[in-house]
Amino acid sequence: MVPVPLRPPTWEQTRKIWVDQAVQERDLGALRKIGGLPGGFAGERKRVWPILLRVDSFVSERSNVEASDVNAKASTSTVPINSEGQTTSTKSAYDLAQGPGHALEGTSKGSPEVLTHKDEQQVKLDTDRSFVTYPTDISPETKKELQDDLENLIVGVLRKYPALSYFQGFHDILSVFYLNYFPPKPIPTGRERSMSRRLEREQARSRSRSQSQSRSQSQSSSMTDLPGLLTPAKTPPPLTMTPPENAIVDSDLRDRDTGEWRELRRCVEVLCLTRVRDAMGSGMEGMMGLLKLLQNLLSHADPSLYNLTSSISPSGSLPFFALSWVLTLFSHDVDDLETISRIFDWGLGRNPSWVVYLSAAVLLANKPQILVLISQLPQEYTDDPTLLHPLFSRLPPLYPDTPTSAPPTAQESEKEKLKKTLEWFHDPSLPSPYDPIPLSKVFELGDELMERLPWDGEAVRGKAVFGPGSVLVSYEEEQADGGRWSAEECLARIDVDVILPGALDPPEDEDEKPRRGRIVRQPGFREVLTRIQPSTLVAFGVLMLGVGIAVYGVKGEGRGWRGWWGLGRAVWEEYRY
Structure with missing residues (x-):
């Protein structure tokens, strides 16, 4: 008899074996590696995420x-x-x-x-x-x-x-x-609804027959409770009514x-106290610190990209186009559940600075497309770099690749893509003009950056920005202590030494010291204002005010809100006439 060759295991089966072993051994290092591979944790997230946290x-x-x-x-x-x-x-x-x-x-x-x-x-x-x-x-x-x-x-x-x-x-x-x-x-299809109704009718008939037989037996036995006496049966309780298919059940009763x-609640508590605590204080200094780290990281990872991102913002300002990325762990900007879940697969087991490295990795992976689009834009965009802000704030499509999935193919010509880009500048709700980028490539770039330029190293200088109250610092302490931590310890760090004094101040020689790769001196903020058309300045002021409202909308009493309001008011007062 000819032996039947065994089929090799699918990648899902192989991945499950790896996950099972890592979960059993509580091997965080192995889980971090698996989380960055094509496919991620897929259906194993409820088992893995609590371990990563x-x-x-x-x-x-x-x-x-x-x-x-x-x-x-x-x-x-x-x-x-x-x-x-x-x-x-x-x-x-x-x-x-x-x-x-x-x-x-x-x-x-x-x-x-x-x-x-x-x-x-x-x-x-x-x-x-x-x-x-x-x-x-x-x-x-x-x-x-x-x-x-x-x-x-x-x-x-x-x-x-x-x-x-x-x-x-x-x-x-x-x-x-x-x-x-x-x-x-999901909403069932027509055939599924038909089969479901048929099954419900059959179950209803079966219940009705059982209840009729039960009532008959009850009445028969009640007539012979005592010899010679006719004892009426007790009134049976009303039957429980099944709500109709489209009834809305009060969610408070679920x-x-x-x-x-x-x-789930335990995961959320740990997330709040040990991962996003810096964003849940009274101000947003912690998020500004992450943007400062991104700025430092880009200046060493890719000086030309750093110069380009700096040119779209006022002199000395932070890369605010990435604010929602670091604030919401990319969840606000990703419109697909599997994609953002894969991002969490990669990030949850790492130092909270991972969101900075993923931001840099996205920019590096998307840099060739950004440069091509900029080269094809009309002259007004290159004359006024602040108009390029949407090119950076909009994420490229990140697709959750698997070992067997084929990459999406772009079917548009360069001319069609340029037309799409110009339309998108006026209507950001339109689809992104960028070609898709596989998540595994972005994760690989992020890991490489973490290893080459660690957040607390001499290049990124994270310890010169974040104090002992930040989650970036406390995370390292928790890991050194075997991961043991308490809610009281975390709560005691809220708004306490999150950012070191002066860490967010721009360098005093920012306007005079040329950046690496720059040909001309970066002009000062007032100088930039004098070069830009009034209509653009008003739009920029509205943009800055909008960012401030988005960030400080719930925390309107913080110092940050007053700063944003002052910037918007200065622009308005300077050029409203």
Whole structure:
């Protein structure tokens, strides 16, 4: 008998074997490598992401036990918010967590009043407009349930840790976690709906026959309870009504105290306290520090690209085109769930500075396309480099490549692409003019940059920017301590020595010292203003004001907001006549 040759395992099967072994051994190094490979973790994310975040190292100093066991019930659900987005409160979230049988929603044990967070109204506004790009093919009812769950998830962690501040874009990050834990069911096709209704009818007939037989037996037995007496049967309880197919079930009644929900909440807590804590303080200095690191990194990784990115901004300013990238971990700018999930596969197991290195890797990978488009643009764009800002702020399409997937092919001619680019300048909602770039290539570039130019090395000088209160520094301390950390330690670092004094100030000789690769001196800000047309200046002022509103919209009392307002007002006052 001729032996049948064995089929080689698929890449999915091979990847699962690797993941199983790394998970069993808690091998973070192996998981980091796997996360950057084509395909990522795919269906294994619920197992892997908690390990990358080191959720099992979360301890509470109050009771020296896992904080999730102590506080889990404090965030199982949220109190319904009234029409004004406000509720009253008398107890702290921690006190409620210690109390037996409490809940944040109305339950059979009562509805104790809960300490609300100051940002809950903004959370409600943002979650009500979430899940627009993805997932697709879901009903309006399902979308509303997703939004309610997302609001519940965000409010839960904010109430548990009221020292944290919400920032717009945080809901984009958590939506990625939520959808990987609870992927929605798509709208069924016509045939699937028909089969489902047929099955429901058959089940209804079966229940009806069983109930009829049960009532007959009950009536028969009730007539012979006592000899010689006719004892009427008790009235049976009403049958439970099954809601119609299109009924909307109150989302507050859905169970959010399952094992998956508890695991998701723990991941979110660790993410907030150890990865994005710098963005959840009272100001945005931490994000400015990340942009400073990006500026330093580009100056050494690719001086010509650094000079180009510097030319589109006022002298000495930071690369604000990447602000939403570093603030939301790319989740606001990526319009595909698998793509942003792959980015999290690569980034979650690394120092929080990974978002800076991924930003630089995207720019380096996209540099050839940027240069080609710039060379084909009309003269007005090269005369006024600030008009090139959209070319940098818009991500190229990043496609989640796998070992067996074929790369997307561009079908457009250079002329068509240029026409598309000019249209896109006037309408950013149009598709990107860039050709797709595989994620694995970007990850490879990011890893190479991390190894060659570490964030705390002499070139990038991260330790000259970030202080001991930053997540970049505390992450290294946690890893050196075996990953053990406590919520109290993290909360104590909020707004404390996140950025070192003077770290964000531009160099005093910025206007006089030529940058590497520059032919002419970078003009000062006022000099730039005198060269630009008034209409462009007004647009630039609106742009700067818009960035300020986007960043400081929820934190309007911070120093950063006043700075942004001052810049926009200066431009307006200088050229409004």
